[in-house]
Amino acid sequence: MNGKQSTRTLPAGQELKQERAIQTRAQVLTAAAELLSAKGYRNTSMQDVADRVGMTKGAVYFHFRSKEALAVxxxxxxxxxxxxxxxxxxxxxxxxxxxxxxxxxxxxxAFQKDPVMQAGARLQLERPLIDTELPQPYVDWTTLLTQLFAEAESAGELRPGVSPEAAARTVVGAFFGMQHISDTLTHRADLHGRWGETRDILFHSLRAGRSAEHA
Known part of the structure; x- marks a missing residue:
C-alpha cells in the first residue's frame, strides 16, 4: 500500500452492467414487497417473486440468496x-x-402508497415465521427523532421540561401504533385522518409556548 487511492474507472460496458444489476435488484425488491405485503411471508415464495418480476427463479436467487435474505x-x-x-x-x-x-x-x-413500507411493517409482525434475525424495529426511528428533538430543544422550539429522548419514544410509539390500528381496521384507508388527529395533539404539546398561549 502506498497510501494513494485508486482513480481507475470501470469500462463503460461494465458500468452499464452494474447499473442494470442495481435496477434489477430494485425491481425484485419492489415485487417481493408487493407480494409480502398482500400475502405475508409464509404464503410468498421465491417463484412467486420471479413470476411477478418476469424472471427465472435462478435470476432472483442471484440477487437474493434466500427468501430470508429478501425479507431482511x-x-x-x-x-x-x-x-x-x-x-x-x-x-x-x-x-x-x-x-x-x-x-x-x-x-x-408512504405507509398508504409504498409497498416496501407496508411489507416492512407486516414482516415485523411475522418475525416468528422468519428463520433469521430482522433489523430491530423502531430503534433507528427513535435515534433519529431524539437527535432532531435535541436540536429543537437547543433552538428553543421544544417546550421547556420535555426530554428529547422521551419525546422521541412517545412520538414513535404513537405514530407506529396509529398506523397499525389504521391497517387493522381499514387497511390504512383512514391513516391520514388518524395521523392528522395524532399529529395535532402531539405537536401542540411539544412546541414551546403553546401551554402559555392556551392557559
Whole structure:
C-alpha cells in the first residue's frame, strides 16, 4: 500500500452492467414487497417473486440468496431510507421540530402508497415465521427523532421540561401504533385522518409556548 487511492474507472460496458444489476435488484425488491405485503411471508415464495418480476427463479436467487435474505432487505429499506429524507427536508430550510412533523407526514403517505413500507411493517409482525434475525424495529426511528428533538430543544422550539429522548419514544410509539390500528381496521384507508388527529395533539404539546398561549 502506498497510501494513494485508486482513480481507475470501470469500462463503460461494465458500468452499464452494474447499473442494470442495481435496477434489477430494485425491481425484485419492489415485487417481493408487493407480494409480502398482500400475502405475508409464509404464503410468498421465491417463484412467486420471479413470476411477478418476469424472471427465472435462478435470476432472483442471484440477487437474493434466500427468501430470508429478501425479507431482511425489505425491512432494511423500510427503515433505512428515512435519515436521507430527513436531511432533504432540513435542506429545504425547515427547523428541527417542523422537520420531524414533515418527516412523519411523508412516512404516513408512504405507509398508504409504498409497498416496501407496508411489507416492512407486516414482516415485523411475522418475525416468528422468519428463520433469521430482522433489523430491530423502531430503534433507528427513535435515534433519529431524539437527535432532531435535541436540536429543537437547543433552538428553543421544544417546550421547556420535555426530554428529547422521551419525546422521541412517545412520538414513535404513537405514530407506529396509529398506523397499525389504521391497517387493522381499514387497511390504512383512514391513516391520514388518524395521523392528522395524532399529529395535532402531539405537536401542540411539544412546541414551546403553546401551554402559555392556551392557559
Amino acid at each position: 432487505a425489505v425491512v432494511q429499506h423500510h427503515y433505512g431510507q428515512w435519515p436521507n429524507v430527513a436531511e432533504n427536508i432540513r435542506a429545504s430550510g425547515l427547523g428541527p421540530l417542523d422537520t420531524v412533523e414533515e418527516l412523519l407526514n411523508r412516512a404516513a403517505t
